[in-house]
Amino acid sequence: MPKSEVKTSLLDNMIGVGDSVLLEPLTEDTFLENLKNRFDHSEIYTYIGSVVISVNPYRHLPIYTPEKVEEYRNRNFYELSPHIYALADEAYRSLRDQDKDQCILITGESGAGKTEASKLVMSYVAAVCGKGAEVNQVKEQLLQSNPVLEAFGNAKTMRNDNSSRFGKYMDIEFDFKGDPLGGVISNYLLEKSRVVKQPRGERNFHIFYQLLSGGSEDLLKQLKLEREFNQYNYLGLDSAKVNGVDDAANFRTVKNAMQIVGFMDDEVELVLEVVAAVLKLGNIEFKPESRVNGLDESRIQDKNELKEICELLGQDQAVLERAFSFRTVEAKQEKVSTTLNVAQAYYARDALAKNLYNRLFTWLVNRINESIKAQSKVRKKVMGVLDIYGFEIFENSNNSFEQFIINYCNEKLQQIFIELTLKEEQEEYIKEGIEWTHIEYFNNAIICELIENNTNGILAMLDEECLRPGTVTDETFLEKLNQVCAVHERFESRMSKSSRFLNDTTLPHNCFRIQHYAGKVMYHVEGFVDKNNDLLYRDLSQAMWKTNHVLVKSLFPEGNPVKMSLKRPPTAGSQFKASVATLMKNLQTKNPNYIRCIKPNDQKAPHIFAEALVRHQVRYLGLMENVRVRRAGYAFKQPYESCLERYKMLCSQTWPHWRQGSRDGVKVLLTELQIPPEEFSYGRSKIFIRNPRTLFELEDLRKRRLEDLATLIQKIYRGWKCRTNFLLMKKSQIIISAWTKRHFQRKKYLQLKNVTLIIQSYIRGWKARKLLRELKHQKRCEESATTIAAYWRGFQARRELKRLKEEARRKHAVAVIWAYWLGLKVRREYRKFFRANAGRKIYEFTIQRIMQKYFLEMKKKLPSMSPTEKTWPPRPYFFLDDTHTELKRIFHLWRCKKYRDQFTEQKKAIFEEKLEASELFKDKKALYTNSVQQPFQGDYLEISKNPKYQKLNGAVEEKIVLADVVNKINRANGKVAPRIFLLTQSNFILADQKSGQIKSTIPVMDITSVSVSKQTDGLFAVHLKEGSTAAAKGDFLFTSDRLIEIITKLYRTIFFKTNQKINVEINNEFLVQFNQDKVCVKFIQGAQKNGNLPTCKRKNNRLLEVTVP
Ligand SMILES: Nc1ncnc2c1ncn2[C@@H]1O[C@H](COP(=O)(O)OP(=O)(O)OP(=O)(O)O)[C@@H](O)[C@H]1O
């Protein structure tokens, strides 16, 4: 079944009218009739516009179920039948959605149901706001603070079994989502006089009865309490039990609630100890005792109770006893101690009890605040719930200071109601230029003024009286009032100046009367001064500070001598006035929601609707005026800007932007929506809507439109999202395909590269192996040559060794024979001196020692390893001469061998050549010495590299042994011509120096010998084999500076080729074969013409003369 079908609309099936604004005709009677009619049908809530009237049913109604909560949740205020939940929902949603701080003002007289209403509002908000473990804990703590505060601050009175005896304002804090974060409770003036005295038929605060009924035996024993109420003077006996109230069960609830709120076990214990101490204080009694100087003095009758109190509070009994017996007054640094008489002692006792309890209550509120305070520092939205004691009138002029204060507070609340609903609203219509007929109402500002005016208000008078020096009594205070307020129209007194009321016998002498908005109240002045002063003797506060009880000690900080001040604390009246002023200021900053509670009868009974009583309340609450203002006025008003902002989406012209003035915008909007013109009025800055229905219609349209807009936004968003998604996918696809292509191409390329590399590596490998094979072959050839050479040398060395050994053996034999011979000689010579053998042994020994020494020293003195080193240490003994020389030779050989071992093959060949040269020419030809320093390079012309000799190089097939330019001597005339002299392994080639043209090629085998002079000249003759082809023209004559090298190389080449050593003739005269002639070449010494070159002259057929330097 759809929800809405179950719900009763404001108009459907209505009993009477749900909203009094709709009453027709509107009179006080019809209004009351309507209330009664509804009350009789269990409809206890009725609206006046947005104000909820609640009539106390005094019975349980099934209208606060979770289903009801759901029913009213998120529904418009006027949509369903009137209910306190509708107001709570409206306030909560307005707080959550429009960010407006709210306050719920609950007014009505005592017993009208304010506290119940406040709890209903709180429980509704708790049910509909956010959920979750943390939030639930906060909610639970907020809700559970109620039973604790009610136990300590509520009491049964004549009018209400659970009357709030303190004012309470609770700020519930929410975050932006509407989840509760915590709260702050402010309390106002607890009626503490109730602690020590209760009017007939009333009780003390609930907690005392709860503790005695519900406390376990152990707990009571620990607190030194008896279970019976009648054991305690402070507990009113005649109404100790309240019907339908289970104190014991309530005690458990309170303890449980304290635990939930966050009280520690030891804290609960401390609190109960204080409660017990207060209760026991009432049992301390005093008896008079006369002193010699005639002064009355009091004594405690039974010290047992005092002892127990001191034990409970950890107090020194003597200190407390003294505080009850003396009073110390400090004035101008003087301390005067006076004794207390019995009355004063009782006064002191009660003052202590009241103060202790009152401070305990304030401590409880602070402690609860500490637990429920919001943890986070985020900006908070606030919903304040005000539940203050209701207007109170006692009969028989029993109204005292407390009632005066309570009623003053209610006056202020009525004032704020008037200000915000009646006065401001009417003023606003006028200000906005809306046609308006003023509706009369009673403004209670004048009463507030009478009480709170700073110069002549009652509270100011009372303060003045309290502070005045001299004797001050309640009577002097009344006198003062009579003087100052006599002319005030709302003040009545028998003794007033004008004596207006002298004849009013109903007004006793010690009373004054105030015509409150809710009726006349007669106040008895007794106790006004005292209660306003709220004095606690300093001795008592000091005694309390001295206890070991942590809680009590903290409650009396002024008892600390260090912090003692002589300044008077502010009076109770002025404190209350100030806190009420702050409260009013606070309420004015918030959006008010009113619940006006009405008490239907004085019997606290269900189903009874005492018309007179209700009529009285309707009158003083100004409800009729309220209805009239509402009826004449408009149900709803809103500044143009916010109205346009809220509804602009309903009109195509104003949506989404309206560029002109917002007033015009609203006009356009309402015209397009075709709302009947009588339904609204245009004010100066606000639009006024007459009927709530019109507003709901607008709201409905808005709701539907918002849904459409949401769909539109969704549509566009989805489209955008899809497109974004598509584009993203497209982009991704391109990227992926690019990457894939790249990947495959790369793979292909890498494959190709790999293949190429493999092929390359195979080819390279094949080439390298080929090369390696060649190199290995070459190396093997070289190695075999070396091996052969090594064998050859080894053979030579062994032969040499054998020879040396033979020689050494011989030398040794000689030495031995010699030694024997010497020995023989010596022995023969010295035989006569020595015994046989001794001489020989000494000799051997000496020789041995000498030899040893010689070798050891030799080892140290060995010359360097250089083969050219000539030095050799001198011989120490003559007989070692041969050995010494032999040693030198061996050492030299060994050193040469070492030196040779370092040689490379190439170097070895060079040295072999040099050696060959030395064998050939040393000491034979003078030129030799010059050649020793010159290295034999062989190829001086670098035939293979020089492009000039390319052709020549091509013609030569073998390895070139020597290539140089030599001068060829003409056989006929002795003239010289340069020729390239090329020696290969088998030929000796002569070529033109310039063109490289080969002139003649002679196989080396055809050379028989070479001839040179002994001189320093470079002339040499090459003799050829007779009959060979080369020898046709005869032998060759050449000159060259490198004669030694050329001949050496020629010699060696021929040796290698033929294995025969040619003859090298060195002589200053030799024969050469020229054609058929044998010519003698003769060297003569003479002056040199052209440098070092020899000059040749053919003297005749038989002689060629060569002049050499
Ligand atoms: N809505 C309700 N449903 C049932 N009973 C109610 C309701 N409201 C009030 N009552 C009854 O009326 C009694 C008095 O109500 P409540 O304590 O709220 O009065 P009050 O206005 O706070 O009085 P006071 O000013 O003395 O504190 C409650 O204890 C309860 O029994």
Ligand SMILES: [Mg+2]
């Ligand atoms: Mg109450």
